[in-house]
Structures are given as C-alpha cells and as structure tokens.
Amino acid sequence: MTHALRHRTEPRGAGGGRTPRAARPVDRPPHPLPRGPEPADDPLYGDDAALALYVLYELHYRGFAGVDDGWEWEPSLLALRRRLEEKFEARVLEEAGPGLPSTDVAAALYEITGSAGGPSLSSYVATQGTLAQVREFAIHRSAYQLKEADPHTWAIPRLTGAVKAAMIEIQADEYGDGVERDMHQTLFGVTMRALGLDVRYGAYVDVLPGATLATVNLVSFFGLHRRWRGALVGHLAVFEMTSVEPMGRYSLAMRRLGYGPVARHFYEVHVVADAHHEQVAANQLAASLAAQDPRMAADILLGARAIMAVEGNFSGNLLAAWTAGRTALLRPVEALGVAAVA
Numbered sequence: 001m002t003h004a005l006r007h008r009t010e011p012r013g014a015g016g017g018r019t020p021r022a023a024r025p026v027d028r029p030p031h032p033l034p035r036g037p038e039p040a041d042d043p044l045y046g047d048d049a050a051l052a053l054y055v056l057y058e059l060h061y062r063g064f065a066g067v068d069d070g071w072e073w074e075p076s077l078l079a080l081r082r083r084l085e086e087k088f089e090a091r092v093l094e095e096a097g098p099g100l101p102s103t104d105v106a107a108a109l110y111e112i113t114g115s116a117g118g119p120s121l122s123s124y125v126a127t128q129g130t131l132a133q134v135r136e137f138a139i140h141r142s143a144y145q146l147k148e149a150d151p152h153t154w155a156i157p158r159l160t161g162a163v164k165a166a167m168i169e170i171q172a173d174e175y176g177d178g179v180e181r182d183m184h185q186t187l188f189g190v191t192m193r194a195l196g197l198d199v200r201y202g203a204y205v206d207v208l209p210g211a212t213l214a215t216v217n218l219v220s221f222f223g224l225h226r227r228w229r230g231a232l233v234g235h236l237a238v239f240e241m242t243s244v245e246p247m248g249r250y251s252l253a254m255r256r257l258g259y260g261p262v263a264r265h266f267y268e269v270h271v272v273a274d275a276h277h278e279q280v281a282a283n284q285l286a287a288s289l290a291a292q293d294p295r296m297a298a299d300i301l302l303g304a305r306a307i308m309a310v311e312g313n314f315s316g317n318l319l320a321a322w323t324a325g326r327t328a329l330l331r332p333v334e335a336l337g338v339a340a341v342a
C-alpha cells in the first residue's frame with residue numbers, strides 16, 4: 001500500500017492534477033475501503049509505516065488536493081489508523097523507556113533534557129554543515145515547521161485554568177500574536193525561500209525518511225488522543241526547553257554561509273522566544289498540570305522521554321548519512337530541481 005502512497009501524497013496546493021493518475025479510491029466520495037496489505041517495516045521509524053500514518057494524520061490537518069475532506073472520519077480509514085497506532089504506541093513506549101516516578105516534574109524535565117546522548121546535530125551544522133546540508137535540514141524540518149504549533153493546539157480544549165492559560169501564552173507567540181507575518185510557520189517559509197526551497201505545504205513529503213516523519217507523527221499522535229494530553233504537554237515542554245542553543249547554532253551556520261538577518265530570522269526568533277517559553281513550559285504548563293492532576297505526571301515525563309528518543313534518532317539518522325557522504329533524504333536534494341539563492 002505505502003509504496004503506492006509515495007506517489008499519492010501530492011499535497012494540497014502542490015499542483016494537484018498536473019499529472020494523469022490512475023483512478024484511486026480516494027478520488028471518489030468517502031466509502032468503506034477493503035482491508036489491504038499494511039506496512040511491514042518498523043511501526044515507528046520505517047519509511048512505509050511512518051508515511052502511512054503521516055498521510056492518515058494529514059487528513060486531520062489540511063488534507064490533500066482533490067481528496068474529499070470526508071475521508072477524515074471514514075471508519076475504515078480510522079480502523080487502519082488505529083491498527084497502525086497500536087503498533088506505533090508500543091514502539092513509542094519502548095523507545096521512551098521506563099521512567100522513575102517524580103513529584104517534581106519541572107526538575108525531572110530538566111534532568112531528561114540534560115541527559116541527551118549522542119553527537120549534536122546542531123553543533124555539526126554550526127561548525128561544518130555545508131549549504132547542501134543546511135538546505136537538507138530545512139527540508140526535513142519542513143514536515144513540522146510549516147505546521148509548527150498546530151498539533152500542540154489540540155491540547156487547548158483539553159486543559160483548564162492556569163495550565164490552559166500557559167499553553168495559550170506559548171501558542172500565541174508561536175502564531176505571531178495573530179500577525180501572519182510573524183507566525184513561526186510563516187517565518188520558516190521565509191527561511192526556506194531564502195534557501196531556494198519549495199515552500200508549498202507538504203512539497204517534500206515524498207522524499208522524507210521514516211526517521212523524519214516519526215518526529216511529526218509523535219506529536220500528531222499525542223495531539224489527536226485526549227488520553228495522551230499529559231504526554232503532549234511533556235512533548236511541548238521539551239520542545240521549548242531544547243530549542244535555544246540549537247536554534248542559535250542553526251543561525252550561526254546560515255551566517256557562516258553568507259545568509260542575512262531575514263533568512264536567519266526564524267532561528268533568531270526562537271533563541272529569544274524560547275528562553276521565555278522554556279520557563280513557562282516547565283513550570284506554568286507542565287508542573288502546574290501535574291499539580292492540578294497528579295495522575296498526569298507520569299504521562300508528561302513519558303512524552304518528554306519520547307520526544308528525546310525520537311529526536312535523537314532523527315539527528316542520528318542525518319549525521320550518519322552526512323558523515324558517510326550521502327543524503328538522508330530518499331532522493332538527493334539536487335534531484336529536486338531547486339536552486340539556492342543567497
């Protein structure tokens with residue numbers, strides 16, 4: 001199924017219909033689909049499994065050109081999603097590993113973020129990343145950054161009181177306080193454009209490996225399931241707490257390669273904003289949620305360990321490819337037909 005999906009993930013706004021395609025079930029109005037073959041690779045990091053889940057999740061975001069919005073709630077697709085998610089969840093729990101119970105959630109979060117193992121991707125990019133690698137990095141991250149903050153927004157109706165207010169404070173910044181130009185999603189597009197990349201939403205999904213898609217699937221999974229709201233909060237907390245230094249390094253890399261303030265703005269904004277967000281996320285958000293409902297503490301820390309593991313795998317995948325002199329994309333950047341503009 002998913003080999004075919006690689007050719008079926010044409011995103012909304014990416015020139016849908018420019019090539020003739022064989023008739024597909026999703027071109028017709030929603031209807032029950034028969035059960036077909038399912039991905040056989042790793043449910044978390046496998047290229048096929050991750051793409052299948054990514055595509056199913058995308059129906060809950062912006063969907064696909066020419067695909068009826070009603071497919072989002074078609075029971076046979078939801079049943080497929082559930083089967084994939086059961087295996088995905090088991091692998092996430094395995095990757096996150098067991099955690100010690102903690103009554104001081106903020107301290108436990110700092111301990112988790114401080115325990116990152118393996119070489120640093122951002123340090124590599126800052127000191128020796130080539131233009132091709134900086135562009136490739138942006139392509140990988142585009143899967144999330146062009147919808148930055150959207151999956152965490154699903155937490156808002158599920159939180160109450162001061163915890164909800166803290167979530168909204170962070171999210172408001174992520175959405176540029178309601179100014180489109182300042183939305184972090186928009187700013188990432190500016191950086192991509194400066195790098196000569198295709199900024200259309202979903203343009204690169206077909207070339208992203210499972211290790212990259214897993215970083216987005218993780219937060220979509222936590223975001224779409226209310227029962228994982230604690231993990232979603234832990235995910236956001238770690239996201240904010242591990243941002244400042246890497247974002248500064250990515251900005252440094254772009255400066256070294258001759259890019260000016262406009263191109264670097266996305267990274268620079270995060271250096272400033274996330275110095276504040278990390279405090280809000282650790283204390284007013286995560287620790288307050290655990291104080292409000294002590295049963296949430298374990299899930300918050302599970303979400304934190306899960307993002308650390310999945311991001312560690314993402315970084316390791318890129319570094320392994322780059323140090324071996326190849327790309328971590330499924331097809332080389334050069335083959336995508338885009339040119340860098342300084």
Ligand SMILES: [Fe+2]
Nearest residue numbers: 148174184270
């Ligand atoms: Fe942001």
Ligand SMILES: [Fe+2]
Nearest residue numbers: 240273274277
């Ligand atoms: Fe932030």
